[in-house]
Structure formats: structure tokens, C-alpha cells
Amino acid sequence: MKQQNWLDTDSLRGSDFSMSSAFPALMRKVFVWMTLALAITGITAYGVASTPSLIMAILGNKALFWGLIIAELVLVFSVSGAINRLSLSTATLLFVLYSVVNGATLSVIFLAFSMTAIVKTFLITAGTFGVMALVGYTTKTDLTSMGKLLFMALLGLIIATVVNMFVRSSGFDLILSYVGVLIFVGLTAYDTQKIKQMCQLAPDAGEHMQKLALLGALSLYLDFINLFLYLLRIFGNNKE
Template sequence: MAEYNTIRTTGVAGARAAQIDEGLRAHMNKVYGTMSVGMLITALAAWAIAGLATTTDPANATAQLANGTMLTALGSAIYLSPLRWVIMLAPLAFIFFGWGALMRRANAAGVQLGFFAFASAIGLSMSSIFIVFTSFSIVQTFLVTAIAFGGLSLYGYTTKKDLSAMGTFLMMGVIGLLVAMVINIFLQSPAMMFAISFIGILIFAGLTAFHTQEIKNTYVAHAAHGDKEWLDKAAYDGALSLYISFLNMFQFLLMFMGQQE
């Protein structure tokens, strides 16, 4: 009888573990799928806005950049007027102040909509890369970033090593990086920008692995509760974390690999 109960308990535990594994795969697919859609929205928005902001007709140009690119009235407003600071800082303000409130108060559909709206805003703020860098170097850098991201995320998912301590250290590094970037806005030091880009790549590479493990562990810890609404919102939160890591790796790599127009 005792042996039967042991077999039965083992069977139930095994079935439960298999159910959690299946749910985890579906959860991770949702995270990566949402992140991919966000990246697509960002790319399309950046490309479309860059097209509307530039012109080849001098009659329609309101300003000209140092590389010879002629800007429309929209381009002048986005890239040359004080509005550019709003465009640059608005996504950062959303991350620090808006996203947490959205996670607490909105349902899963609202959180998803907020993520896609954020991806569109990032597209607006990044549209200048299509003016500064060649299309080939943008695509090349994106592919390199995608390969590196895939490897780092796979490591974070499969490693048995606890990365939580590393995550805390890296988040402190992000704060230091932001401070250095603000300082360099005024200094305009190429050497400092080079150092910021190199350190930024390392920090967000580490955060990719850390966030992947965190997403996995969060699902496993809460799957037993069966709160689908919360797990759906957690998937969008995880997608945002990985999206930000990917995007920053791409931008910092572009500083090294990008060929300017």
C-alpha cells in the first residue's frame, strides 16, 4: 500500500511538473513573440518617420544637416527644435513612472497596448539612425545583435547558476551609465562615448541573460496559483525587459559597427 501511494504521488508530481514545463514554454513563446512584434513596430515607425522627416527636394526643405540631408518641417521639429528633448526623454519617463502604474492598474490587454505604444514612441526617438547610418550597417548590426541576444537569452534560460546577484550589480551599472550619458551630452567627448558604448554592450548583454532567468523563475514560482491575468501581464513585463536589453545592445553596437551616410 505504501509503495502504491509512493508511485501515485510520484505520478502526480511528474504530471504537475510536465504541466508547468508546457506552460513555461507557452509563456516564453509569448514573451519572445510580444518582444518581436514590439521590435517590428519600432523598426517600421522609425523608418516611416525618417522618410517623412527628410526630402530630396530643396523646395520642401526647411533645414539641412551636416551630412547634407535635407529636412522637412517635421524633421526640423523632431531633430532640431526643443521638441527633440521631449521625444528623447518621454520613453525614459514612461519606464520609470508609467509602466509600474500600468502593471498595477490595467488589465492584460491594457498592458499589451501600453507596451506597443512604448515601442512606437521608441521608433520616433530612434528614427534618426536611418538618417545618420547606412541601411546596410543598420541591418548588419541588427543581425549581429539578434545572434548575440539569442545566445545570451538561451544561456539565461538553461543555466543552473543563480544570476540574481549579477542582476543587481548590472542595474546599478545602468544608473551609472545614464549619468555618464547625460554628462557627455554637455562634454561631447568621443573617448567617453566610446567607453559608454563598450560598457553599455557588456551591461545589457548581462541583463539579457539575467532577465531571461528572472522571467523563467517568476513563471515557475507563480504557475501553481493559476492566475492567468497576472501571468499574461508578467509576460508583457518580461517582453519589455528583453526588448530594452536588445534595443540598447543594438544601439551601442551601432556606435562601433555603423557606417555613417
């Protein structure tokens, strides 16, 4: 789930500085938080998949599985929508909790795909993500217009995915996977540029700006996870 306009950089443009002295620290926090969240998700997913009682509880109880999905949505909207009312420690705790819950739901990929396919796809994802994040960080081109188009494309992808849940076309599913990759490759560059602009304009590295950096980390985390899942559907060797 992506949150559009999670940061309005125009609200920070009234200051008298060209680049914030807090810029390096905030950018570092963004990527450290994102990396830690990915590590927590990966460890949780593997741990759940390696524990028969836990994985069977998730697969054998639809109420529990859908409860985890709903919990993920609630946590994302809680962090994104109530960030100004939350303390930094509470927002961080919710982000960590979301990473754990997401790891639990993603544990099923270890049953559907081989470890080789998962590791290979993770490395492809990491490389692709890194390149596009670098593009977003270094490009002089304003990606705002591209970002708006990508969000509209994402909405279309979600609708098409729901439709295909009823149609169940494997060919259409593969097409949607390629489209998903293109969308999240673009969103990675777009989000990185928005985060860079936010950190450059930050008046300080106080709690408010750190909470915005946490939102940036969440945005990039979601880009990475979604990119990984779509690539896994393309490159993964299904065990069946």
C-alpha cells in the same frame, strides 16, 4: 530605462508545483510580444525617416523631440509601476504605444548611419541577444548577484553619459559604448533567467501572469534596443 526587481519570484514560491503547466504558453508570449514590439519600432522608425515632413518636424522642433522622450519615460513607468491596476488590454496598448513612440525617436539613426551599417548591426545584435538569452535560459548558475552588479553598473553608465554630454570626448564615448554593450549583454542573460523562473512558478496563465509576461517582454525589448544602439555606435559607419 531598466526597471529593477520588476518581478519578485519569491512571492510565487509557496505553491505545490515544481513547474507550471502554463510555462510554455507564458514563455511563448514573452518572446512573441518582444518580437512584435521590435517589429513595430523598426517599421515606425523607417516610416518616419522616409517621410521628410515627419523627420523634419522631429529634428526641427526641440519641444516635440523632448516631448517624445518624456512620453517614452511616462509610458515605461506607467506599464511597470501600475501593472497591477491596469487591465491586460490596456497594458498591451501602452506597450504598443511605447514601441511606436520609441520608433519615432529612433528614426534619426537612418540619417546618421547608412542602411548597411544599421542592418549589419541589427544582425550582430540579434545574434548576440539570442546567444545570451539562451545562456540565461539554460544556465544552472543563479545570476541574481550578477544582476545586482549590472544594475549598479548601469547607473554608473547613465551618470557617465550625462557627464560626457558636457565633456564631449569621442574617446570616452567609445569606452562608454563598449561598457554599455557588456552591461546589456549581461542583463539579457539575467532577465531571461528571471522570466524563466517566473513562468516556471506561475500558478496559471491568467491575466495577472500574462501581465507579468508582458513586463518580461518589455524588459527584454529594452535590453535588445539598448544593445543595438551601443553596438551601432561602435560598428556603425557614420555618414559624415
